[in-house]
Amino acid sequence: MKGIGWKNLKRDKTRMLVAVLGVVFAVVLVTTEVGMLLGLVRNASLLIDRSRADIWVSTVDVKTFDFATPFAQRKKYLIQSVPGVERVEEFNVSYSIWKLPTGGNANIQVVAFDPWGELAAPLSMTEGSLDDLHNQDAIIIDDGERAKLGNPAVGSYVEVMQHRAKVVGFTHDMRSFTTTPYVFTTLSRSETYGWLTNGNSGPSNSIYFLVKVAPGANVDEVRRAIQGSVPDVEAHSRESFSWRTRSYWLFETGMGLGFLAAAFLGLMVGGVIVSQTLYAMTIERLPEFGVLKAMGASMFDLARIVLEQGLICGLVGLVLGLAISLGIGQAAASAGTTVLIPQPLVLAVAALTFLLCSAAALVSIVRLRKIEPAMVFRT
Amino acid sequence: MSQAVIETHQLGKRYEAGAQGGLWAVRGVTLNVYAGDVTVLMGPSGSGKTTLLSMIGGLLDPSQGYLSVCGVTLDGCGEPERQRFRRKHIGFIFQNYNLLQALTARENVAIGLRLRGYDESEADGCLDLVGLARKAGAMPHELSGGQRQRVAIARALAGAPPVLLADEPTAALDAEQGRLIMGLLRKRAKETGTTVLVVTHDPRVRDFADRVIEMEDGRLHRIVRRLRRVPRSAAAPRVRPHRHPRKEGRHVSP
Numbered sequence: 001m002k003g004i005g006w007k008n009l010k011r012d013k014t015r016m017l018v019a020v021l022g023v024v025f026a027v028v029l030v031t032t033e034v035g036m037l038l039g040l041v042r043n044a045s046l047l048i049d050r051s052r053a054d055i056w057v058s059t060v061d062v063k064t065f066d067f068a069t070p071f072a073q074r075k076k077y078l079i080q081s082v083p084g085v086e087r088v089e090e091f092n093v094s095y096s097i098w099k100l101p102t103g104g105n106a107n108i109q110v111v112a113f114d115p116w117g118e119l120a121a122p123l124s125m126t127e128g129s130l131d132d133l134h135n136q137d138a139i140i141i142d143d144g145e146r147a148k149l150g151n152p153a154v155g156s157y158v159e160v161m162q163h164r165a166k167v168v169g170f171t172h173d174m175r176s177f178t179t180t181p182y183v184f185t186t187l188s189r190s191e192t193y194g195w196l197t198n199g200n201s202g203p204s205n206s207i208y209f210l211v212k213v214a215p216g217a218n219v220d221e222v223r224r225a226i227q228g229s230v231p232d233v234e235a236h237s238r239e240s241f242s243w244r245t246r247s248y249w250l251f252e253t254g255m256g257l258g259f260l261a262a263a264f265l266g267l268m269v270g271g272v273i274v275s276q277t278l279y280a281m282t283i284e285r286l287p288e289f290g291v292l293k294a295m296g297a298s299m300f301d302l303a304r305i306v307l308e309q310g311l312i313c314g315l316v317g318l319v320l321g322l323a324i325s326l327g328i329g330q331a332a333a334s335a336g337t338t339v340l341i342p343q344p345l346v347l348a349v350a351a352l353t354f355l356l357c358s359a360a361a362l363v364s365i366v367r368l369r370k371i372e373p374a375m376v377f378r379t
Numbered sequence: 380m381s382q383a384v385i386e387t388h389q390l391g392k393r394y395e396a397g398a399q400g401g402l403w404a405v406r407g408v409t410l411n412v413y414a415g416d417v418t419v420l421m422g423p424s425g426s427g428k429t430t431l432l433s434m435i436g437g438l439l440d441p442s443q444g445y446l447s448v449c450g451v452t453l454d455g456c457g458e459p460e461r462q463r464f465r466r467k468h469i470g471f472i473f474q475n476y477n478l479l480q481a482l483t484a485r486e487n488v489a490i491g492l493r494l495r496g497y498d499e500s501e502a503d504g505c506l507d508l509v510g511l512a513r514k515a516g517a518m519p520h521e522l523s524g525g526q527r528q529r530v531a532i533a534r535a536l537a538g539a540p541p542v543l544l545a546d547e548p549t550a551a552l553d554a555e556q557g558r559l560i561m562g563l564l565r566k567r568a569k570e571t572g573t574t575v576l577v578v579t580h581d582p583r584v585r586d587f588a589d590r591v592i593e594m595e596d597g598r599l600h601r602i603v604r605r606l607r608r609v610p611r612s613a614a615a616p617r618v619r620p621h622r623h624p625r626k627e628g629r630h631v632s633p
Contacts, residue, residue, distance in 0.1 A: 004479065004490075011481040291477040294438055296466025296494050373465070374438040376473060377429045377546045 005308025012281060016313060019277040023317020023353060024324065026270020031325035031349050032332075032339060033263035037256060039338030044177035044249050045242040047111065050121035053089070053210035054219045056241045057226060060234045064248035065241070066109065066178055068093060070205035071233065078230045079209055084217035085226070089117040090187055091208040094194030095180065099159035101150040107180045108149075108160070112190030119210040121174075123184060128154050128169020133186055135168060139193070143170040144336045145181035160193045175338070177249060211235070267356060274317075275360035278310055282364035286371065294373040303365045307358060314357030318350055383411035384542060384574040385435055390444035390454075391597075392430050404430040405597045408444070412590075414541070415572040417565050419584050422594035428578040429546060431594070435576065436469050436544045437461040449541050466494050470535030472564075474547035476527040478519040484530045485515040488537050495538030505533040509563055525556030532563055543567070545577045549584060561587040 009016040042049075048056065048065055057079055062068045073090070080088050092112040097105045113120035115133045123130055126143055133140060139160065141149060152158055152167045159165065160183065176182050185193060191204070213222045219237055226235040236244065250256030282289070289302055322341075329339035391406040405427040412418050420428045433439040434446060437453055438461075446453045449468045453461065470491070478487045488506055489499040506512050509529040519527055528548060535543055543564065549557030561577075565587045568575045577584060585591050593600040 004482065007481040007486075285480075287475075287477060288479050291471075291473070291479070292490070292494075293462075294436070294465065294471055295491060296462050296464075296469075298462060301494075372438075374433040376438070376471065376477060377433055 005305045006312055009309055009312055015277050015281050019274050019313040020317045022270045022273025023314055024321040026267050027318055027321025027349055027353055028324050029266025030263045031341060032328050033259050034345060035329060035339040035341045037259040038340040040177055041246045042340060043175055043338060045245045047121045048238060048242045051119060051210060053119040053238060054213045055211035055223050056236045057209040057211060057233050060232055065245040068207045070207055073204040073206045075230055076209055079226055082225045082229055084213050084222035085211055086214040087212040089114050089119045089210045090206050091120055091210050092190040093207050096161045096194050098149055106149060108183045109176055109180045110190055110194040111182050111184050112187045114187055119212055123171045126170050126172040132168035137164050137166045138168040139165045140169045140171060140184040141181060142174050143172055144175050148181055163192050271356045271360055274313060274357055275363050278306060278360055278364050282306055282367060289368055290371050290375045293371055294376045302368045306361045306364045310357035310361035314353045318353045384414050384449055385412035386447045388445040390446050391442050392434060393442040403597050408599055412574055412576060414574055415568050416589045417568050417575045417587055418590045419588035420578045420592050426594040427597035428594050432544055432546060432578050437464045468540055468542055470540040470543045472531050472535050472545035472548045474550045476531045478527055478530055480519055483516050483518055487530055488533045491534040491537030497538045505537045508536060509533045525552050528552060528560050541573060543573055543575045547579055549581050557583060
């Protein structure tokens with residue numbers, strides 16, 4: 001019975017078009033929703049994942065990278081003294097205010113790290129150089145955040161937390177998960193541009209310490225040793241801290257559920273469209289299926305025709321849907337939103353599409369099971 | 380007398396109809412049909428002709444009695460066995476042709492061949508048998524009613540099944556096309572020993588029958604054996620003899 005499904009579709013182009021559109025709708029929604037979610041989640045833990053630290057040390061019960069609380073800077077020396085620790089670097093993240101040219105303010109996240117250090121995530125520069133960060137009042141921002149920050153250029157002077165700052169360079173694709181842009185600067189300026197208390201008004205504070213373990217040392221053992229010997233801190237492996245950050249946004253805020261629900265809804269709507277179209281085609285051709293059954297075609301033969309129709313619609317819809325999704329991804333990127341469509345997502349969407357079309361065909365196949373071959377003499 | 384290809388004994392079919400207790404569509408039918416015979420089943424609507432044809436074709440399970448077709452006992456047979464039986468032994472011809480609309484004439488015939496395990500390339504030969512070799516690539520909607528019915532006959536003949544069952548094959552055709560179709564069926568029966576059973580209301584079909592069986596109220600009313608003379612105008616189109624890929628010697632006549 002090979003080929004009959006395709007010929008049926010060719011003869012009924014309108015229905016084929018409707019079924020393909022149903023698949024396209026589902027593919028585009030699933031791919032872009034999940035792609036956006038992946039993009040957001042990747043950004044959420046970007047600075048953790050790209051860091052070269054084995055262990056991140058924070059205060060206890062930090063839920064996510066963005067919402068850590070300060071602790072005494074002097075604990076660095078306690079961490080340094082733990083056996084197996086090779087190197088410790090301070091890494092600060094704090095919210096701050098950027099004065100816009102219009103007179104308004106924009107919230108920002110000041111990310112301060114040691115430019116001579118080895119453990120923070122390297123900045124992918126598109127303009128300027130990391131070395132320029134050593135200049136006075138220097139800051140670096142991401143090129144995707146320019147518009148949000150009043151379109152500064154390299155060399156522009158801006159106001160951050162009522163202090164003068166100079167934009168010395170731009171990164172690419174290093175954007176915050178939240179809507180607040182990252183502003184990269186040195187540790188010494190984190191107290192000027194951020195909320196952290198400095199040594200003049202009390203003990204100096206830090207947000208994170210990045211730890212590199214000595215060659216041959218076990219990361220988990222060192223992590224537990226830090227927690228055991230330094231009071232009121234939590235030491236995370238890079239992977240576990242990354243996952244904690246992602247899972248916070250995904251599950252605790254309901255954001256992930258929202259995206260997945262939208263994707264699921266798209267899948268269901270697309271599935272219903274395909275299913276109804278295939279069913280209508282099957283009902284219209286019921287006498288033909290009856291004839292085939294009367295001639296001795298097995299249920300497998302008949303199911304194969306409907307399945308073929310579903311899978312062809314699925315394949316055409318998948319190709320078109322993915323092409324449209326990639327286009328949306330590119331358009332979104334130029335508008336500053338990351339939509340990640342990695343190969344595993346494409347494969348998953350393809351598998352889901354074929355599953356969807358098979359399930360949609362199943363409704364028709366169940367109907368075909370009920371055909372009495374004797375119907376051929378009544379039609 | 381040759382061995383009967385279709386044998387029934389006290390065959391009956393009862394449809395359950397709720398509280399009223401059901402209805403016997405066919406009852407007490409005892410009948411033998413022989414190889415190479417053209418048998419015409421006539422009778423008023425509701426007399427049970429089509430039900431009898433459906434049981435003989437393995438489309439309906441009898442409610443009582445004995446039914447054997449081509450040596451296969453069909454009463455009490457499950458659908459998988461009946462499906463295999465239909466594929467191997469029966470060719471169906473329908474009033475409304477029932478061609479697959481998305482397929483060409485050749486492809487429609489090829490389905491019959493494929494189901495019976497034959498090579499699809501023989502489809503053109505089958506169409507040649509019904510004088511439609513030149514229309515092999517035509518879609519059903521491009522053919523006249525008579526041509527469609529001939530394609531349906533070619534599909535039914537594909538793979539040379541020993542029994543052809545036709546339900547009102549001439550009902551949708553004009554007189555000339557009807558005679559052409561019946562001529563084809565008779566020629567086939569006589570040339571190859573195929574058993575042909577035709578259900579019809581059309582009195583013209585009587586002229587092509589070896590036997591006419593009249594049914595009434597689900598029972599055989601009268602069997603008439605005809606000494607027939609085929610009218611000259613009813614001659615089938617000139618066809619090449621069809622070489623059967625399978626020769627099983629099922630249509631043995633003494």
